[in-house]
Amino acid sequence: MAYDLSFAREVYKNSEMGHWIKMCMQCGVCAGSCPLGPHWEHSPRQLFQMVRAGKKEEVLKSSSMWMCTSCYNCIVRCPRHLPITHIVHGLARYAMEQGMANPQQPTHRFASKVFWENIVATGRVGEAGLTMKLYFLDGLGAGIRMGLEMKDVALGMVKTGRLNPIPFRGKIKGYAGFQAMLQKAAAIESKHKEAKA
Ligand code: SF4
Ligand code: SF4
Secondary structure, three states: OOOOHHHHHHHHHOOOOHHHHHHHOOOOOOHHHOOHHHHHOOHHHHHHHHHHHHOOOHHHOOOOHHOOOOOOOHHOOOOOOHHHHHHHHHHHHHHHHOOOOOOOEEEEEEEEHHHHHHHHHHOOOHHHHHHHHHHHHHHHHHHHHHEEEEEEHHHHHHHHHOOOOOOOOOOOOOHHHHHHHHHHHHHHHHHHHHHOO
């Protein structure tokens, strides 16, 4: 793959931890360590090389960044100590900022909408409410179908204490502080955006 650093420079400057991509030596350990690797359109190694080859559209439209579960396997094993998880999430975020992320990509819909709205509402993740919202994103019929398909898994999780069946629980203690923290983060973010513009 021929080098074209125009997009790489953009990533180094604007994408969280993107400057670390320079350090990648293409050994492939991250690709081999990622539990979801076989399901990714592009492994982290490939994404990083595509960044350096100037393939902006392919990178930012890739579904791969949205597949990362933050298990940190890759970070632990990378011989160059790249913060791969953070780079990958940074690329996903940059794709959103650039309006190039596929809005139908399932984990994009989950992470940027359902999960966020769920946690912001009370300060805690309500697993049952979160699951219901996710299932019904595509309408009543799709939600019921999905609920029936997954009912045995859900029951098993409730029985083993992995899923709290109460869909709506109260706000966390210190909710006002949590909200203040979010507002502060939003203010910092818009300051960064202004500085970049
Ligand atoms: S393990 Fe690290 S150095 Fe090797 S390809 Fe992945 S990011 Fe690059
Ligand atoms: S942190 Fe993400 S990219 Fe790294 S191994 Fe886990 S799922 Fe794969």
